[in-house]
Amino acid sequence: MTLKVYADRVSQPSRAVLLFCKVNGVEFEEVRVDISKNQQLSPAYEEINPMKQVPAIVDGSLNLFESHTILIYLASSFPGVAEHWYPADPRRRARIHSLLDWHHSNLRLGSSGYILNKEATRLGIPLDPQAAAKSEKLLLSSLFKIETVWLEDTGRFLLGGNQPSIADLSLVCEIMQLEVRLLDEQDHNRILSRHRKIQQWIEDTIKATQPHFDEVHKTLFKLKKQWQTLGTNTETESDLKPTLVSRL
Amino acid sequence: MTLKVYADRVSQPSRAVLLFCKVNGVEFEEVRVDISKNQQLSPAYEEINPMKQVPAIVDGSLNLFESHTILIYLASSFPGVAEHWYPADPRRRARIHSLLDWHHSNLRLGSSGYILNKEATRLGIPLDPQAAAKSEKLLLSSLFKIETVWLEDTGRFLLGGNQPSIADLSLVCEIMQLEVRLLDEQDHNRILSRHRKIQQWIEDTIKATQPHFDEVHKTLFKLKKQWQTLGTNTETESDLKPTLVSRL
Structure with missing residues (x-):
């Protein structure tokens, strides 16, 4: 079956x-x-x-x-x-678990809370300012931890690997959600663009998973286009992908 | 080492x-x-x-x-x-992972948010009423899911087991945190006591891990006593443990 x-x-x-x-x-x-x-x-x-x-x-x-x-x-x-996605060695496996467990209460919680507040603003729904500030703080501290702790200097991927693991997939897909929601250039710079190691890692993970990465994210790219059309951005559909990729 | x-x-x-x-x-x-x-x-x-x-x-x-x-x-x-704590079988292991992953964004998040708000109230710190309501809602829905989904009818422990797994330890320790904070009888009844299956499961997990359970929780029991002394409760130290255990 x-x-x-x-x-x-x-x-x-x-x-x-x-x-x-x-x-x-x-x-x-x-x-x-x-x-x-x-x-x-x-x-x-x-x-x-x-x-x-x-x-x-x-x-x-x-x-x-x-x-x-x-x-x-x-x-x-x-x-x-392939072994590198989830190595059998208990210590390497434990470090992947640690990163995935951390993700729940940090990047995921901060990013999804931030996006929820962005969406509420877009739709004109009243915000809880304390919750919005808390989400943004958690999101920023999570990105800082990825840059300074999880992206070690020894490799291109999380936990210092030279090949991606399941943790790279989980965290990159989370950040792509943020990427398509950060329509405002200032927000994008303040939150994502300034993290150089994160940007390089995203690019490397995308490259390592092509052409499947683009195929799986096509729906999301289209949605970004729709949101941009609703806003002040005048990019055409053909501009969207290169713009997105150049940002990473 | x-x-x-x-x-x-x-x-x-x-x-x-x-x-x-x-x-x-x-x-x-x-x-x-x-x-x-x-x-x-x-x-x-x-x-x-x-x-x-x-x-x-x-x-x-x-x-x-x-x-x-x-x-x-x-x-x-x-x-x-022993095997039952974290079985080697991939399907049984996967169900434990699923419960532990769920825990992060549900019972843990709801319970710790609820406790934080209780503590703020006790210390006279201004509350965020929206966040407090959200935490309580998540806590109640998480307890409902434990009662109706995770505590299957086939066994005494989570996921229908007849012996505890690491998931039982994680979730029971979380609920004990709540137990010692619910000093008000009405809050206790509304949130914990009405979940009969949860109470039986806590009792079974405590029994399965004695005398270590009591030893590891002694500090927490003492703290509850201190909080009670600061409030209106007049229980003596010797009353504390039986009262706590009879509630479970």
Whole structure:
């Protein structure tokens, strides 16, 4: 029975799982769960994932959710996955777990809170200024920790590796969510562009996962275009990708 | 070289790691990092854990932080740890990962936010009412999910097991933090006591880890006594433990 991946490509953890499968030639069927239509809240999907979130997978009798869990499971259980994605050595594995655990309460929490507030502002919904300030502070401190702790000087990828691991996929997909939301150049400079090591790492991770990276992120790039059209930015669709990539 | 565990017993993830070591006869040296004195922020401790949090371990040349990561590492690497704490089977292991990952953004986030607000109220610090409401909502929905999803009907422990796993330790230690903070009987009933399956599971996990559970939680029980003395509660020290246990 084919592995089923329930995902929406506008969701960063969904993209990380899809990207992993594609890069590693894991055979799967992608089942779209359209979160813009609240399909993740349907009773049918609740049978797949009682937490009503994407992504989730079904592998035979096993239903699994939480993207880090899924990445670890796929990397451990499917043949043909190269060792560097999730090394068997307990110490190297432990360092990947440490980074993934840290991610939950730091970059993910800060970035998703920041994006939520940006979206609220865009839609004219009243903001909680204290929550917005807290999210931005957490986001900035998380990016600082990536730059100074996780991106060691010994390699191109997180944890000093010369090849990417599942942690690179998870964190880069998270940052891409931020990248497409930072429409304002000043915000972009203040939050993302000034982190030179992060930008180089994103570029390296994109290169290491092409052409799948672009394919999995196409929906997100299109959304950015729509948001830009709604705003003051006048870039044409053909300008969008080079602009995005040059920023990284 | 002996494993070093850097911990403060008032921290719930610190207690989970200490409890695991004691229950499994892992030899270690406990190094107290007094968070009431901000020792986790010292330059010396930053060398151990750049994220300036407890717990952390040092095992030879490996420094490791994040409690779930530490639990997984110890269960995988140290001899004599019984299989049920972290089964080798990829599917059972994946379900434990899923629960631990879920914990970060749900019970942990809701419970620690709720406690922070309770503490602010006790100290007369102005609250952010929106953040307080959000934390309580997340805490209640997390407890509901434990009761209805994670505590399956097939076993006494999380994920339907008949023996505890590292996930039971992590979540029970989190809930004990809540237990000692819910000094008001009405709050206790509304938030904890009404969850019958959770109460039975806590009792079973405590029983399965005695006498270490009580030893590791002694500091917390004493703190509860101090808070109660500062409030209106007139329990004596000798009343405290039975009262606490009878509630579970």
